[in-house]
Amino acid sequence: MSQKPFLPNHIPPSVSATFELPFFESVSAGFPSPATDYMDKKLDLNELCIQNPSATFFIRVQGDSMLNAGISDGDILIVDRSLTAKHRDVVVAIVESEFVVKRLFKQGKKVLLVAENYHYPPLVIEDDSGFEVWGVVKRVIHNV
Amino acid sequence: MFLLVDCNSFYASCERVFQPRLKDQPIVVLSNNDGCVVARSNEAKALGIAMGVPLFQIKEIVQQNKVAVFSSNYALYGDMSERVMNIMQQFCPNIEVYSIDEAFLKFNFYHHDEATIFAFGQQLRERILQCTGIPVSVGIGSTKTLAKLANHIAKKKTQKSTLQKAYTEGYYPPRFCSGSGVFSLADIAHHESILSQISVGDVWGIGRQYDKKLQSFGFNTVWQLRNAPEGWIRQQMGVVGVRLVKELKGFPCYELEPPETDRQNICVSRSFQKDVSDLRELKEAIATYASRMGEKLRHFEQKAGIITVFIVRNRFKLNPQENGYAYSTQTVELHVPSSDSGKLISTATRLVEQLFRPGLSYKKAGIMASALTSQQALQSDIFGEAHTERKREILMHTMDAINTRMGKNTVRFSASGSFGSIQGSGWQMKAAFRSPRFTTVWDEILRV
Numbered sequence: 001m002s003q004k005p006f007l008p009n010h011i012p013p014s015v016s017a018t019f020e021l022p023f024f025e026s027v028s029a030g031f032p033s034p035a036t037d038y039m040d041k042k043l044d045l046n047e048l049c050i051q052n053p054s055a056t057f058f059i060r061v062q063g064d065s066m067l068n069a070g071i072s073d074g075d076i077l078i079v080d081r082s083l084t085a086k087h088r089d090v091v092v093a094i095v096e097s098e099f100v101v102k103r104l105f106k107q108g109k110k111v112l113l114v115a116e117n118y119h120y121p122p123l124v125i126e127d128d129s130g131f132e133v134w135g136v137v138k139r140v141i142h143n144v
Numbered sequence: 145m146f147l148l149v150d151c152n153s154f155y156a157s158c159e160r161v162f163q164p165r166l167k168d169q170p171i172v173v174l175s176n177n178d179g180c181v182v183a184r185s186n187e188a189k190a191l192g193i194a195m196g197v198p199l200f201q202i203k204e205i206v207q208q209n210k211v212a213v214f215s216s217n218y219a220l221y222g223d224m225s226e227r228v229m230n231i232m233q234q235f236c237p238n239i240e241v242y243s244i245d246e247a248f249l250k251f252n253f254y255h256h257d258e259a260t261i262f263a264f265g266q267q268l269r270e271r272i273l274q275c276t277g278i279p280v281s282v283g284i285g286s287t288k289t290l291a292k293l294a295n296h297i298a299k300k301k302t303q304k305s306t307l308q309k310a311y312t313e314g315y316y317p318p319r320f321c322s323g324s325g326v327f328s329l330a331d332i333a334h335h336e337s338i339l340s341q342i343s344v345g346d347v348w349g350i351g352r353q354y355d356k357k358l359q360s361f362g363f364n365t366v367w368q369l370r371n372a373p374e375g376w377i378r379q380q381m382g383v384v385g386v387r388l389v390k391e392l393k394g395f396p397c398y399e400l401e402p403p404e405t406d407r408q409n410i411c412v413s414r415s416f417q418k419d420v421s422d423l424r425e426l427k428e429a430i431a432t433y434a435s436r437m438g439e440k441l442r443h444f445e446q447k448a449g450i451i452t453v454f455i456v457r458n459r460f461k462l463n464p465q466e467n468g469y470a471y472s473t474q475t476v477e478l479h480v481p482s483s484d485s486g487k488l489i490s491t492a493t494r495l496v497e498q499l500f501r502p503g504l505s506y507k508k509a510g511i512m513a514s515a516l517t518s519q520q521a522l523q524s525d526i527f528g529e530a531h532t533e534r535k536r537e538i539l540m541h542t543m544d545a546i547n548t549r550m551g552k553n554t555v556r557f558s559a560s561g562s563f564g565s566i567q568g569s570g571w572q573m574k575a576a577f578r579s580p581r582f583t584t585v586w587d588e589i590l591r592v
Contacts, residue, residue: 054227054234055275057583059590076589082275092592097165099592132164134277 049139055082057135059092059101066090066101068116075142077101079135090137095123096130101137145261145330146291146396147249148283149232149268151225152299152325154245155183158224159214161277162582162590170211174199177417177574178215215575223583227276235268240400248288250400258331265326284328288398289391291329292348293366297338298327332394339392340367349388354381366392410446412437413510417574419458421505426455427493431559433511434492438485439547441513442540447481449515451488453495456508472499481517484536485543488513489559 050056059077069090071077077092085091087106092099093113102113102123111125125131151157156171170187174180180198191209193202199213206213225244233239238250253261265282272280283295329335344363345355357380363369370392377385387397412433420426430453441448454473474495482488492511546555580588 052275054230057590058586059592062591077592081277084274094164097167099164099590101592 049078050080051138052080052082055135056080056138059099061101065115065117065120066103069103070142071101071116071137071140072142075140077137078139078141080138081135083136083138085133085136092134092137094130094132094134095125099134104133145251145253146285146288147236147251147265147268148242148288148291148295149247149249149272150281150283150295150299151228151245152279152281153183153185154225154278155214155216155221156185156188157278158217158221159212159579161224163579166212170209171214172202172206172211173214173216174577176216176415178576179415182216213577215578217575217578217581219581219584220579224276224278228272228278228280231272231275232268235264235271238400242401248291248400258328261330262326262328265328269325279325282326284326284330286330286332286394287391287396289348289388290394293339293342293346293392294327294329296346296348297329297342298325335370336367339370340365342366344369347388347392349384354385409512409514409516410437410440410444410448411510411512412440413454413508413512415508416506419505419507420509421503423497423500423502426500426506426509427496427559430492430496430509430511431489431557433509434488435485435557437511437513438483438488438540439544441483441516442544445518446513446516447483447518448478448488448513449481449517450475450477450513451491451495452512452514453492453499454510454512455496455499455506458505458507474499477515481515484540485557486536489557493559 046053057079059079061071061073061075061077064073071090079092083089085104087104089104090101091104091113092101093104094100095113100113100123102115105112105114105122111128111131113123113125115122153171155173156166159171159173160166168187169185170191170193171183171185172181172188172193173183175182178199180196181193181202182195184193184195188211191205191211193205193211199206202211205211221244228245229239229241229247232247232249236249236251240248240250242248251264253264261284265284269280269282272278281295281298283291283293283298285291285294329338342365343355344350344358344366345352347366347369350358358364358369361380363372370389372389374386374389377389381388391397414429414433416429420429437448452473452475454471457470457472476491476495478487478491488511496509543555580590582588582590
């Protein structure tokens with residue numbers, strides 16, 4: 001029996017929080033608009049940023065420990081729980097019942113959670129019991 | 145094959161996803177208005193906290209055992225429920241959402257071997273857990289009743305030992321022993337050894353009354369009930385009982401129910417925090433429910449042809465001399481089916497005025513929409529209301545858009561009460577221990 005015969009590879013976005021704005025399909029002048037045939041749907045940020053809505057959560061960042069990864073205080077992270085965390089992914093993890101945002105380093109059985117700011121030392125995970133990856137950070141919403 | 149997927153201690157699990165410190169802590173969730181316990185984590189159950197007890201009665205247990213107490217956070221539970229249901233739908237489009245935390249799936253397996261079916265249940269469970277953080281139990285059987293029973297077995301840790309016989313026979317995958325949360329009754333050949341170890345009271349639809357009755361006739365196990373003579377069952381439990389026994393034997397009598405969009409009516413009702421005896425407050429309450437009803441109707445693209453309003457008096461304050469009913473109701477047919485909050489509010493408040501009796505106190509009110517038609521199938525009437533209706537639709541659409549974006553009740557009808565009166569009113573919900581709405585309000589999202 002193959003390992004995962006039922007899992008869909010790509011899960012289409014099924015929920016999308018958009019509301020439609022009306023198009024101006026006709027113009028009252030004699031000509032039909034030459035653009036009518038080229039009308040397309042509006043660009044949707046959800047489509048760009050969210051692959052799996054059922055597994056996507058938003059988290060607000062507190063602190064500057066991930067500054068060099070482009071994540072600043074007050075930014076909003078788009079976190080996808082459907083992904084399995086890989087080596088070098090930025091993850092939201094639980095360490096001793098506290099949430100952290102760090103870059104994940106895996107070497108064999110060794111796990112390191114590294115901040116992207118030299119003021120903060122890396123966390124070495126010796127014991128798996130209090131450690132869990134909560135989700136993988138896919139994108140950052142940052143005010144310029 | 146039917147699968148019943150049921151979230152484990154759903155409300156408590158939702159709280160845990162966003163608050164890892166609650167991992168092994170007992171949790172209770174309170175009803176509307178923080179009245180009594182409506183949900184418990186396993187740890188809280190182990191402390192002997194019963195379903196439905198008022199908070200003040202368990203104050204000591206709560207303090208001594210550091211029980212985490214929460215008000216119902218319906219925004220969070222509703223959103224998490226939707227996520228879980230969506231994931232299930234990706235696995236299997238034939239789904240009946242049975243309640244906020246359980247759903248039946250109907251699945252045609254090409255290979256009816258237990259291992260394939262079991263593996264499917266496990267993958268579904270793992271996927272939901274990974275994507276949402278919510279643990280679920282999966283029960284599998286050839287009928288809804290068997291799936292529900294299998295789910296019950298999957299959930300009950302205590303029954304692991306009593307079912308040891310089935311595992312030691314080498315039949316069930318060993319993963320079940322370590323609490324995999326999946327149990328299958330797909331193979332009828334093994335029913336005797338399993339069902340003869342489960343008591344009749346654990347069967348879906350057998351209440352305490354029937355449980356007692358069946359036990360008194362010597363039917364103690366599900367296996368005994370399954371083999372009861374049909375005539376006797378019909379005589380004792382009627383046609384529902386006959387169906388139940390058929391389902392236990394593996395003959396489906398119940399199919400998946402259609403989704404809410406195809407339902408015959410929609411209802412919004414609440415119990416009040418304290419009794420309401422003022423008509424103005426009662427009207428505010430019913431206006432709020434009517435407005436919520438409008439949102440629901442528009443969400444499902446339905447219009448209501450008939451509106452029913454009901455108010456319920458406090459049973460304990462009923463005067464035995466007056467032969468009044470606790471429950472009074474009034475129904476009206478609309479000229480043109482509508483999903484317009486304004487129209488629903490004016491209709492509902494008019495009905496409540498007719499129902500209200502001064503000097504009496506009410507503990508609950510609600511509004512029900514029936515004779516639903518789809519948004520498109522709108523026939524015109526001689527008064528030309530249909531045209532106005534279309535204009536109003538745009539207004540409603542805009543209101544919904546603003547409320548979706550800016551938060552519930554940002555824009556609302558003044559009939560549902562002003563900000564000043566909203567705080568002190570008896571009908572408004574109390575929620576002193578509510579956790580943040582982590583997934584539905586920007587200002588309340590998780591901070592890390």
